[in-house]
Amino acid sequence: MPAPTPFWKARSSYGAVFATPDALWAACSEYFDWVEANPLFEARPFAYQGEVKVEQIERMRAMTISGLCIFLGIGRATWDGYGERDGYDEVTARAEAVIRTQKFEAAAADLLNPTIVARELGLADKAEVTGKGGAALTSAVDELSKNDIARRVAFLLAQGLNSAAQ
Structure with a gap:
């Protein structure tokens, strides 16, 4: 199998200036085809009857906007600029x-x-944690008076001094 083209060397045959939305779409389609034709490879060891072999396994290459921009020979700002132009906005979308x-x-x-x-993709499972009856969570410290906190700190300091003296 031939070695795949490194992604940074792959280039659209359309150049980096797209006179029409159709030219931009054709270049994008060329990128999609390139991604399909150039998977990534993983070296995976296999053992059979005590003999270890390393096989190259094809792995899917993910399409990305940054990869598309590199392929098109344009920066992300240029891509975003096409997205603001009539006709091109449909192509970029x-x-x-x-x-x-x-x-x-x-x-x-x-x-x-x-x-x-x-x-x-900005997908996430979101879980909201609340206290009893949907109330906001509070810590045990929030429920203590300033006197209780001072007493507990003094107790801990005294314990520390006692253990240091021993």
Whole structure:
């Protein structure tokens, strides 16, 4: 199998200036095809009858906006600028939707690390912790009077002095 092209060397054949939204979409599609054609490889050792072999296993390459920008030869600010232009805004939204969907579906199928993808996509399980009856949590210190706190601190200091003297 031929060695894959390193991602930083891969370039769109369309150049970095896109005269029409269709030209930008064609270059984005070229990136999507490149990602599919250039998986990552993992060296995985296998043992059989006492013999260890290292095999190269294909791993899915995740699409990213930063990877797309590198492929297109533009910076992120330029990409965002295209997103603000009439006609181009639909292309950038569609490309971002393709990238988001590819990562989400691959993570759901355990082809990409679900935790990393969930963080990048802003997905999170949120749990709100409350006290009894939904009230705010309070600590035991909040319920102590200043006198109680002072007495407990004095007790702890006395214990420390006693153990240091022994």
